[in-house]
Amino acid sequence: MTPAAHxxxxxxxxxxxxxFFPPKKPEQFAAFKDxxxxxxxxxxDFVSVTYxxxxxxxxxxxxxxxxxxxxxxxxxxxxxxxVSAACSATNDAIAxxxxxxxxxxxxxxxxxxxxxxxxxxxxxxxxxxxxxLIRGLRRIDDFEISVSxxxxxxxxxxxxxxxIDILKRKVEAGATRALTxxxxxxxxxxxxxxxxxxxxxxxxxxxxxxPVHRFAAVHSFAGRCGARIPPHLLPLSELSGEAxxxxxxxxxxxxxxxxxxxxxSGFHIYTMNQHRLVSAVLKAARIFEGERTCxxxxxxxxxxxxxxxxxxxxxxxxxxx
Ligand code: FAD
Numbered sequence: 657m658t659p660a661a662h663x664x665x666x667x668x669x670x671x672x673x674x675x676f677f678p679p680k681k682p683e684q685f686a687a688f689k690d691x692x693x694x695x696x697x698x699x700x701d702f703v704s705v706t707y708x709x710x711x712x713x714x715x716x717x718x719x720x721x722x723x724x725x726x727x728x729x730x731x732x733x734x735x736x737x738x739v740s741a742a743c744s745a746t747n748d749a750i751a752x753x754x755x756x757x758x759x760x761x762x763x764x765x766x767x768x769x770x771x772x773x774x775x776x777x778x779x780x781x782x783x784x785x786x787x788x789l790i791r792g793l794r795r796i797d798d799f800e801i802s803v804s805x806x807x808x809x810x811x812x813x814x815x816x817x818x819x820i821d822i823l824k825r826k827v828e829a830g831a832t833r834a835l836t837x838x839x840x841x842x843x844x845x846x847x848x849x850x851x852x853x854x855x856x857x858x859x860x861x862x863x864x865x866x867p868v869h870r871f872a873a874v875h876s877f878a879g880r881c882g883a884r885i886p887p888h889l890l891p892l893s894e895l896s897g898e899a900x901x902x903x904x905x906x907x908x909x910x911x912x913x914x915x916x917x918x919x920x921s922g923f924h925i926y927t928m929n930q931h932r933l934v935s936a937v938l939k940a941a942r943i944f945e946g947e948r949t950c951x952x953x954x955x956x957x958x959x960x961x962x963x964x965x966x967x968x969x970x971x972x973x974x975x976x977x
Contacts, residue, residue, distance in 0.1 A: 670943065671862070671922035673733075673835075674703045676724075676929055678716035687929075688720060692728045694931040698938055702760060704733040704802075704835075704924075709766030710740030711749060718752055725756045733802060734758045736793075737766025738783035739776065743792065746783060750796055760800040762835065763789045763826075772811065772880050786822075790829035803827075805834035805861055807848035811882035820855045827859055834859060835924045838866035838878075840907075841886045842914050863915055866926040867908035867937050868892055871900065904933065909940035916943040 674695055679688045692703065703724055707717045717734065724732040734753040738746055750761070765786045768774040783789040786803060793799050803826045806819060813819040823834060839845055849861050868874045871892040878885050892903055912923055927934045938944050 669921060671701045671860075672698060672938075673862070673922075673924045674698075674700050674927045674934070675706065675835075675864075675924060676703060676720065676927055677706045678713055678720035679929070680716070685719065685723065689723050689727060691927070691929050691931045692724055692730060695927065695934060696728060696730055698935075700730065702731040702733050704735060704760075704762055707735040707737055707749075707764075707766075709737045710769055711737075711745060712769070714749060718749075718756070721753060721758060722756045725758065731760070732756075732758060733760035733762050733800070735762040735764060736789070737764045738779075738786070738789040739766035740769055740779055740782070742779055742781040743783055744781070746789070746792070747796065750793065754797070759797075760802065761793055762802045762804075763793060763831065764804055765789070776812070787825040787829040790826060790831055794830045800833075801831045802833040802835055803831040805836045805848070805852075806882070807836050807839045807845045807863075808883055810837075816851060820851055820857070823852065824855055824857055827857055832859055834861050836861060836864045837881060837883060838864045838926055839883055840889055840911065841884065842911060842918065844884070845915065845920075846918060860922055862922040862924045863920060864924045864926055865908055865912060865937075866928075867930075867933050868900075868904040869928045869930050869933055871895075901933065901936070905936045905940050908937040909942075912937070912941040913943055916941075 676688070676692065679685050695703075705717055705720045705724065707713060721732055721734050724730045736746065736749060736753075741749075753761070763786055765776065768776055778784040783792050790801055790803070793801055803823070805823055806813070809816065809819050810822075813822070826834075836845065836848075845863055852861055866874065868889065871889070875885055875893070877883075889907065892900060892907070895903055915923070925934055925937070
């Protein structure tokens with residue numbers, strides 16, 4: 657990576673974030689809280705909670721964010737989409753997240769209710785696109801704002817110039833970090849970061865890592881969001897149970913370590929609400945070994961103690977206010 661691209665690839669110290677989705681059923685919230693408490697032992701810099709496009713999972717997202725901020729005590733970013741919603745409804749959601757102490761949003765356009773691939777049209781009274789949503793957030797308060805990025809291009813992008821231009825517009829509107837769509841070929845990420853740097857964009861581009869919890873599910877999801885499944889993942893399709901688990905851990909840990917060798921120091925883990933898999937990946941990734949940062953030390957200790965979280969003193973949550 658060129659020095660400029662290296663700069664764009666992330667923070668200069670090890671940063672870790674976890675993405676969760678809100679549980680579908682009320683009875684699943686206890687397990688959700690347990691998952692977050694276990695992963696808290698790895699001292700993430702922040703965690704995030706997804707938001708159904710058009711506010712379809714709004715109440716569940718509110719409940720999940722409330723648990724993370726008020727009960728688990730984690731710095732939490734709320735995802736927020738602007739598709740299919742009037743500005744007033746989006747602003748109401750922002751206000752609700754604020755009551756839970758949220759100071760960080762992952763600002764997104766989202767997909768139309770008919771699903772990815774359906775042509776996007778702004779709501780007549782809504783924010784027109786992600787950059788417009790970011791400006792709306794900035795008018796309300798001085799939030800931290802992260803956005804999406806697509807190392808293999810968003811499926812709707814006609815070309816790379818459009819793709820990079822959309823990111824640039826989001827940065828100009830006030831985004832300070834980009835979290836990428838998951839990918840499995842680090843060369844794709846490196847090429848993307850070079851393009852971003854060449855366009856003069858200097859915010860951290862944090863790779864999104866999706867450990868393969870279930871090959872069939874990831875394969876189908878990748879197809880819908882334009883992510884490639886490279887050949888080195890295909891052996892997973894033949895595996896099940898512990899063999900699949902071990903192979904998935906090995907693949908994700910190697911991906912993280914390879915990115916670290918290329919100069920990347922921030923990682924956004926799509927947890928799929930699975931603490932066992934994520935914990936095993938962080939234990940296996942060499943970047944999290946040693947005493948280089950308190951985060952790394954805690955990660956190693958948590959893994960060694962097989963997530964006996966009661967024995968681990970959590971790092972005080974950093975105030976972003
Ligand atoms: P943007 O990055 O704003 O745009 C995506 C693409 O659309 C652009 O690359 C471009 O091709 C095209 N485009 C957009 N605006 C214009 C324009 N003005 N002119 C021309 N082309 C344009 N979805 C959810 O529903 N809920 C979530 O919580 C959620 N979280 C996500 C988190 C991450 C880290 C990522 C990577 C994705 C997430 N998504 C989520 C998926 C996302 O909503 C979809 O990928 C959606 O299709 C695009 O939203 P965006 O904010 O990424 O769009």
